Amino acid sequence: MSQAIKSQAINTSTTGSSLADILERVLDKGIVIAGDITVSVGSVELLSIRIRLLVASVDKAKEIGINWWESDPYLSSRTQELLASNQQLLERVNLLERELAAVRQLEGNQEK
Template sequence: MTATVSGRNPAQSRPMITSTQASSLADVLERVLDKGIVIAGDITVSVGSTELLSIRIRLLISSVDKAKEIGINWWEGDPYLSGQSQKLLQANQQLQARIESLESELKAIRAAQD
């Protein structure tokens, strides 16, 4: 037996939310970030039958948690976003100097053998 309010079932007394009801921007943004949204499209510019330009657009909008959940976490390893860019630049310069040194030593050894 269910209790009723004014002759109605309690579940029916609550207003039903429909897609036509106004939503605030925050509500819409929260839903999009929670579920994620994918936008995909192709743009082609042609003159006659000659294709001049073709652009493929793939866009994913989601929260960080949702992105990690689906396996997207490129920003964690990006040195420019993690602040490691200066360290990597210095390491790269040291490696380049080491390669140049090794190549000059190799040339000297080859010249000595001839």
């Protein structure tokens, strides 16, 4: 009789599941963790922090409309190219602003 008791296993939700299986299920469905932290002294709120965390696969995130990493220059393979292009544009804007200021100054001198 003791052998019959030993052979019966208690089934749990994680029986037979490896960490990889659990992670695959979480990433397939997604999980959201949300929380608010407030620090107050008396009735004066000093600090309020809202925390939102989404854990999902890339495919699931795209499916629900989240794809910020595709346009983030720091996560793109074109980071250096984008930064150089932005620097050139800033230099051109600065040059145009200086030229515009010089033209306005000339116009102001001609009116006097």
